[in-house]
Amino acid sequence: MTKLSLGSHPYLLGFEQLERLLERNAKSGNEGYPPFNIEQTSERSYRITLAVAGFRDEDxxxxxxxxxxxxxxxxxxxxxxxxxxxxxxxxxxxxxxFVLADGVEVAGATLENGLLHVDLERAAHDKVVQTIQIKRA
Structure with missing residues (x-):
């Protein structure tokens, strides 16, 4: 049985970079410290919260x-x-x-009561329909 990777699937073109990001993230040594939460705060925004008691913002x-x-x-x-x-x-x-999807940007970060909050926002995408003209060879 042949293992298909994300980048080699015939219907997913141009996703090789995403596969490399996922592999690098898996190898980066994300252990259990510090504990964190990820929450969706609205339709297009997220918040990552890390428990960083004892750390100052300059740390x-x-x-x-x-x-x-x-x-x-x-x-x-x-x-x-x-x-x-x-x-x-x-x-x-x-x-x-953390691997961010295209269009997701860091909106800001705050440190309060030993919790580091990193806010993320996804840009609104306009639906684009593109018509391709066929040329005669």
Missing amino acids: LSITVEERQLMIRGGQAEDDAERLFLHRGIAGRQFQRS
Whole structure:
């Protein structure tokens, strides 16, 4: 039995880049930290919420490259002057990535009460019907 990939399916032309994005996202090491929610806030908008307690806005970075939303966090180590009797709150670095569909853009981000909210919007598309003229060879 032959495995068909998204890019090689005969009815899906030009989706090779999407397949590469999905493969790269699957290999990016998205573990369980930090936990996150994805919600649809309207017909054309979404919100990704990450639990980032203890992180300040300067500890976080949000980038979009080749339709891939990347959220990274890292805290400066100031443990030299602190003596922990028990350390149960993780302050480790993280990286979360999400593949964005064409037309989905980051509208903004807010940090409130230990939650990072990244708002996404999908641009409204006008229906376009294109008629192709057939030329004689």
